[in-house]
Amino acid sequence: MDVSRSDFQDLVENAPCGYITLQANGRVDQVNRTFLDWSGRSAEQMIGKRFSDFLTMPGRIYYETHIAPLLRMQGSFQEFAIDMLAADDTPLQMIANANERRDADGKLLLIRLALIKATDRRRYEQELLAARELAKAAEKAIEERLQRENQASELREQFIAVLGHDLRNPLASISAGARILDRTVQSEKERQIIAMMQTTVMRMSALIDDVLDFARGRLGGGISLDRNTSEPLERTLAQVVDELRLATPGRVIEAEFEIDRPVNCDRTRIGQLLSNLVGNALTHGSSNKPVVVYAETTATTFELWVSNAGDVIPPEAMDKLFEPFFRGKARASRQGLGLGLYIASQIAEAHKGKLTVTSTSEETRFTFSMPLQSV
Amino acid sequence: MAGVIERNNVHLRGEGNRAMIFAHGFGCDQNMWRFVAPAFEKEFTTVLFDHVGAGGSDLSAYERSKYSSLAGYADDVVEIGRELDLKDAVFVGHSVSSMIGVLAEQKSQGMFGKLVLIGPSARYIDDDGYVGGFSAKQIEELLQFLESNHMGWSTQMAPAIMGNPDRPELGEELTNSFCRTDPEIAKAFARVTFTSDNRKDLPGVGVPTLVLQCSEDIIASEQVGDYVNRNIPKSRMIVLQATGHCPNLSAPDEVVEAMRTFV
Numbered sequence: 001m002d003v004s005r006s007d008f009q010d011l012v013e014n015a016p017c018g019y020i021t022l023q024a025n026g027r028v029d030q031v032n033r034t035f036l037d038w039s040g041r042s043a044e045q046m047i048g049k050r051f052s053d054f055l056t057m058p059g060r061i062y063y064e065t066h067i068a069p070l071l072r073m074q075g076s077f078q079e080f081a082i083d084m085l086a087a088d089d090t091p092l093q094m095i096a097n098a099n100e101r102r103d104a105d106g107k108l109l110l111i112r113l114a115l116i117k118a119t120d121r122r123r124y125e126q127e128l129l130a131a132r133e134l135a136k137a138a139e140k141a142i143e144e145r146l147q148r149e150n151q152a153s154e155l156r157e158q159f160i161a162v163l164g165h166d167l168r169n170p171l172a173s174i175s176a177g178a179r180i181l182d183r184t185v186q187s188e189k190e191r192q193i194i195a196m197m198q199t200t201v202m203r204m205s206a207l208i209d210d211v212l213d214f215a216r217g218r219l220g221g222g223i224s225l226d227r228n229t230s231e232p233l234e235r236t237l238a239q240v241v242d243e244l245r246l247a248t249p250g251r252v253i254e255a256e257f258e259i260d261r262p263v264n265c266d267r268t269r270i271g272q273l274l275s276n277l278v279g280n281a282l283t284h285g286s287s288n289k290p291v292v293v294y295a296e297t298t299a300t301t302f303e304l305w306v307s308n309a310g311d312v313i314p315p316e317a318m319d320k321l322f323e324p325f326f327r328g329k330a331r332a333s334r335q336g337l338g339l340g341l342y343i344a345s346q347i348a349e350a351h352k353g354k355l356t357v358t359s360t361s362e363e364t365r366f367t368f369s370m371p372l373q374s375v
Numbered sequence: 376m377a378g379v380i381e382r383n384n385v386h387l388r389g390e391g392n393r394a395m396i397f398a399h400g401f402g403c404d405q406n407m408w409r410f411v412a413p414a415f416e417k418e419f420t421t422v423l424f425d426h427v428g429a430g431g432s433d434l435s436a437y438e439r440s441k442y443s444s445l446a447g448y449a450d451d452v453v454e455i456g457r458e459l460d461l462k463d464a465v466f467v468g469h470s471v472s473s474m475i476g477v478l479a480e481q482k483s484q485g486m487f488g489k490l491v492l493i494g495p496s497a498r499y500i501d502d503d504g505y506v507g508g509f510s511a512k513q514i515e516e517l518l519q520f521l522e523s524n525h526m527g528w529s530t531q532m533a534p535a536i537m538g539n540p541d542r543p544e545l546g547e548e549l550t551n552s553f554c555r556t557d558p559e560i561a562k563a564f565a566r567v568t569f570t571s572d573n574r575k576d577l578p579g580v581g582v583p584t585l586v587l588q589c590s591e592d593i594i595a596s597e598q599v600g601d602y603v604n605r606n607i608p609k610s611r612m613i614v615l616q617a618t619g620h621c622p623n624l625s626a627p628d629e630v631v632e633a634m635r636t637f638v
Contacts, residue, residue, distance in 0.1 A: 025618045026591070052593055057513045058520030061569075064594050064620040065402030065470075072624040073406065083520070108625075 018094070018115035022051050024108040026068075035115060040087035051113075056091060059083035067096075071111065075100045081122065082115070093122045160215045167208050175201045199247075210339040213272075213346070214324055223343075223350045225266040234259045234295075236267045237304075240275045241293055248282055252290035261297040261372060265351055273347045273355075274304060276340040277366050281308035285364070300372055302353075307365035313357070321357060344368070379458045383424040383451060384431035387459075389416030393488075394461050395638070396422040398452065400470025400494075401568045402556075403621075404430025407469060410627030415634075419465070424455055426472075428560035437560055445471070445571050449478035456486040463488035465638050469623060470494050470594065471568040473603070474576070481579050490584040491634055494620055495603045496595040498572040505574070508596050514569045521565050577606035585637040586612040587622065587630060594620040611637075 012019060018035030022028060028046045036043060039054070052060045059082060070077050076099035084092040095118040101110040178197045185191055216223055234257045241255045263270075274293065281291040285308025295304040313321070320326045322345040327338040341355075344366075348355040353370025379385070386405070395415050397408040405423040412421045425432040426448055441447035452475060456464065466487045468476035473495030480487045498507045500514055509517075556564070584607045588600035597614065604612035613633045617626030 050591065050593075056516075056520070057509070058517040060593055061517050062520070064592075065400070068619055069403055069407065069621045069624050072621065073409075 016116075018113075020051070020113040020115065022111040022113065024110070026051055026111075028054075029110065038086065038092060038117070039084065045087070054084050056083040056085055071098055071100065075102075081118070084115075093117070093119050095121065156215065160212065163208060163212050163215060168205070171201055171204055171208070209272075210343055213343045214339050223269065223346050225269060225350050227264050227266050229262040229264045231267060232259070233263045233265065233267060233270065233302075236271045237274055237293075237295055240271045241278065244275065244278050244282070251282055251287065253278065253282075253293060254290045255293040257294075258296040259302070261299075261302075263297060263302045263370075263372065265302070265370065266347075269347045269350070270304070273344045273368060274306070276344040277304075277306040277368075280340050280366070281306050281364075284308070285310040297372065301369050302372055303367065303369040305365055305367040307363045309363055312361055313359040313364055318357065318359070322355065341366075378433075378436075379451075379454045382427060382433045382436045383455055384433075385422060385424040385455055385459075387420055387422055388412070389419055389421045391415075391417065391419035393419050394422055394459065394464040395419040396424070396452070396456070396461065396464055396466050396487075398424070398466065398468040398472035398475055399426065399429065400468075400472050401564055404432075406430070407621070407623055408467075411467075411623045411630055411634075414627075414631040415638075419638075422455070422459060422461075422464075426475075426564075427451060428564060429556055434557060434560070437557075439563065442563065443567055445475050445567060445573065446478055448472075448475045449482055452476070452479040453483045453486065456483055461486050465489045465491060467491040467634070468493065468495070470496075470620065471571075474571060474573040477573060477576050477580055477607075480582060481576065487582060489582055489638060490580065490607075491587065491637065492584060492603065493587045493623060493630065494589055494592055494595040494600070495586060496599045497574045497577055497603050497606070499569045499594075499599075500572075502572075505602070506596075506598050508593070508599055509569070517569060518562070518566055521562055574602075574606065577603060578608065580607045580610075582609065583637075584610040585634070586610055587633055588612055588614045589617050589619060589622050590615065591618040592620050 013033040015032065015034055018038060019030075019032040020028060020035060021030045028049055028051055031043060031046050036046070039046075046054070052063055055063055063082065067077060067080055067082070076097075078097045080096050080098075082094045082096045084094055086092050094115040096113055096115045098111055098113045100108055101112065102108050175198065178194050178201065182191065182194045182198075185194060213223060237257060238255065241253055245251075245253050278291055278293060285291055289309035292307045293305075294307075295302070297303075317326075322341050324342040325338040326341070345355045348368050348370065351370045353368060355366060355368050357364070357366050359365075384405070395412075397405065397412055399405050399407045404425045408423055412423060415421055427442065428434065428437045438447075441450075452466075455461075456479070462485055464487050466476040466480065466489070468474075468491070470493070473490075473492035474497065476487070476490050476492065477495075480490060496507065498505065499509050500507045500511050501509065586600050586604045586607075588595075588597055588604075590597075592600075600612060600614075604610045613636075615622050615626060615629050615633065617629050619625055622630050
């Protein structure tokens, strides 16, 4: 007996891959032991049957529409995923190579198939596929979000522009009208009415400023600063206090400033911060007790605080004080939009500083502090 | 309409006065016809093309909504026919293109004089009293399989086609196009192919029709082909000895011979 030949036959039968030959009509001609073991079928169960009978239904369609045509076209194929079925209907996921044997006239005699198991590889492919789908979905979500953001930011700009122009212009007309009337009116009563109109215009204008700042701070890129160390800060603060004193006759505002170092800040904004804090103290504090304003510089910080006497701020309200549109229990006529403290805190943040509050039965105190070195 | 020729990768050969236009099915492109079309180049001008999304077509012309029904594909066939001024031409459609031809014939009076339908099915999914060969569940599984296998499509097709020392005559053209489909488009084409129902369109076919039915075709069984044959008024059917779903590749001579008895 020829040993090498029998060894070779052994290889074909027991190769670490399945071998199947098909007749020209697509029926199984021969099948090796390895594949029979994998599939749990006997040779009799396979020989003479259509190869596609041993494929899953989708596998069959794929085979008929893609694999078989390709094999006919080029005489071979390599590395095709083929899903077969074992006798117990469990899937046998395979990778297949094939080639054709034709006679001298080109007539198809036989199709040779080599199959290797590819369960792990297929699982890996599925994972890759899932990852790709996930990445695609994430990309789409990001794109959509970006688009929404862009739209929102466009709206935001429009909104701010509307506030800035369309609301302020009519107010300016009213103000100008009142000024003209003021020059011609005779009676004291008329004069009072016009003064009231002017006060209302100013109040309205301040509200619009607040809303604009809110829109910039909350919706846009934050409050921008125009820092300046050269001008004395004290003058700005004193001016704010004077204005508020004028606007609220009958209330006492005590102020003391000990600013002996240059403060690198936006003067107008810090003035606004102070104005908001004092305004808040006047609104919510006891009307028969003074509001105290104090500012000082230390070696490293600038500190500005405003205190008033009055009711203790309830603990549950403390957290919400600096949120936009938060309003305490003051009389409705004296309330603003609830943006004053929010904007003050935004100004503090823009200066890399912070705004804090303490409230006891003796006093409620808002303290702004910012580092001096900050640029 | 400008660009139709490029869009559908249209190729004309032969010298006949009449035209014979060949439409490939799901899974392949016009190379499907390379063993059949040349046999008719003496008597006919042969027109080969790729459906948009397949082969050498212009993938950028693929519109999801248009190609979500076979009517979109049929419109393309009619546009090609108009561009080439086809009259009384023979339309040869394989597999799903059979129904595309059935629709195109009714959209363009006089453009097509005869239809040859190879392995046609008016509906793949079984219905009340109708055998299509597949349950809705099986088709859904197929679509899922194609979806889960589409990585295989994109990565395995190309290397399998590269370099073919055994049959060099197939050449370059084949290397880059045959069976290579954008996976997303392949999925969409599979869906429209296997979920279409064109039974009501069959009686409207006004021209003589030949149904070529394979033996042992698991995609379009004889019963399915018979249904098409019975419902097209001027139709006759030839059952080929060829097995499988692609006799134009596996038994081109038999296909050519059967077609000659008809055209």
